[in-house]
Amino acid sequence: MRLAGTRRAALLASLVALAAAPAVAQQGALPPIVAPRDIAPVRPDQPAAAPAAPAAAPAQDAPVTFTAEEVEYDQNRALVTARGRVEAWQGNRVVRADEFTYDRNTGVATARGNVQLIEADGQVIFADSVVLENQFRDGVIEGLRGLLAQNGRVAANSARRTGGSVFDLSRVVYSSCNACEDDPLAPPLWQLRARSATLDQTGRQARYRDAVVEFAGIPTFWTPYLQHPAGDAPRQSGFLSPTFGITNFLGGFVETPYYWAIDPSQELVLRPQFATRQVPNLGLEYRRRFNFGEIEAEGSLGYLNGDEETPEGVAGHIFSRGRFSLDENWRAGFDFNRASSEDYLRIYRYGARRRLDSSVYTEGFWGTDAYARxxxxxxxxxxxxxxxxxxxxxxPNIYLDWRAPVDALGGTFTFDTWNFAVFRSGGTNTQRGAFRLGYDLPMTDRLGGVWTFRAQTDVASYAFTDLALAPNNSTTANNGTAARANIRAAIAWRMPFVRPAGAYGHQVIEPILQFVGGPLTGSQSSVPNEDSIDFEFTDATLFNLNRFYGRDRQEGGTRVDYALRAAWYFPNGGLVEGLAGASYRTQQDGGPFYAGSGVENRASDYVARARVMPVPWLEFLGRGRFGQENGDLRATDLTTNISLPSRTTLTAGYLYTPAVPYLTPFQDRNEVAFGATQQWGNWRIGGFARYDIEINRPVVVTASVAYEDECFLFEARFLKRFAEDPSTNNLYPANTVLLFRIGLKTIGDVGFRAI
Incomplete structure (x- = not known):
């Protein structure tokens, strides 16, 4: 029987259902695929278009249906033959060929001529011919070529499929690199050649034997066995790419991580590390997700042989965190971090840290109006x-803040309370209860002036033992209790004068004036200071009611803050903006400010800010503090950023800050910094350096170079630190780091580290 023309499609469905339904009752011979019936033919040099939406898995008992220009059905031989633009599908599986035959007696199906097997995720396999048998579960493919997920491309002389999902390939070539546009026949940047390979579609793994990695057609690396995930493989257990290196403490070392996908919600990475100068070290990373949160943990266990500066013995570390949602308003969490020493973390490359913080907490959110912790x-x-x-x-450490709705006058009340208990084995123990009530009322007059009325009340009570007293922080048997209250009120005014500049944008001149009043507070040395040690007077804190960041130190007295701001906004998005201001206190005693803070006198230092951005890709930003009497420089922070259209980025900076009593060592900081990055196509280079003018030596120098395209990644980094350890006054032993990383995308990467 021969069918042609418009009558073939309707009759074919019943014919093929009769001929092929028993053969597809089990796992189909072809991978799941998605392709519309009218899709254009796919050539080997063009990937198939991705489906519009993920398709459901085909029903295994669905009939195989196909169309062709010509179909024959030999009832005597029970043979179905389709020729000419054959397109067969079962559910979402599609096969295309010049000719397709199916023998009902033997159960053998054969596709010949420009065979295409199209999968649901867009992967395409091309072949010269395909022979399928054993209910379409086993088969032989000649001249296989494939376009896989993640831009993978594979070719093999022949392939055999068994069990419906395992392909054994002979003389295999694999790469994820695009073909050269100028010479498509030229070898790709890299490719993997193997004597044989196995593609496990169920396990989503590709395994190669007797494999050689070639770069630009030149054999570079040989391995007897190589395995990597195939296509869109999910999380799977297996070895990850190793890292090699050499350091002063470890000598030569190798790290061979193993990834264990425990179940869909948790995973573990084992990182055994073997070195020539130290005993083996075992690192672990564990992650687990719940319906209501997640936990992460990183840890290690090792043994340090030690030297003159590093003690010998068992060592290790743990960094962990957890986050859990309790309901729509509340969540809880923890951070637990401990380590044997900073040297241990540095030696085994777990990140140098001087201090580790651990906490357990619960916190609640109610929009933007309330927060508790x-x-x-x-x-x-x-x-x-x-x-x-x-x-x-x-x-405990208890914090709560609340913002009231805007009242009838347009003002807003705020309330917060911050209460804690601090314990030390050899220092001050403090328990504090404190709350703050504030009110803000902005108004605008008829002339355009903006008025703001603000008030703030602080009340705190303390219980303490062994209070450390200034100036030498000597500990005495100063035990007791204290209570303190402070109120600050302010009225601020600013008048923005705006002047159009025609085609050059517009200009703004804005005088700002603020009057702040409140009682004197004195030195406050009889009250513990747990949250107000750090202090910095800049343009950002000039108009704060209390210029201490915390509650334990309060600014008092009456003062006037004043500043002048000017700006010119350009039509191209650029601007020139600056602000300069200071404050004047009517009393000498205004709070416990240290000498050199800038506000220890009645007349404060001047603070200023300048920002120049003539075009969007060029910006100069500077902040400074200058002496009241002679204008000498007290502190400054200057930065320059340039982002050119040529993908060039330049940065430069200068920082000068005087010595402050709460930092060790007690010395000025006077540094310059420079940085640059440049990209050319797939190449990226960069460098950064910071130099300490005060001690006349570099602080840190870094450099990097990287290349990345669709299939290959190369990265090299250099880091040199010159920072000194104040405890020993020596340079850190491991102060130079050299990193290399080479990655073959879809295969894996390898790293090398030297210190």
Missing amino acids: VDARIFQGLRPSDNTSLIPTVG
């Missing part, structure tokens, strides 16, 4: 110079 915290100092008796343990 209760936590407890512990800290660990990792350097031998740290006085562990002075390191605090905090708990």
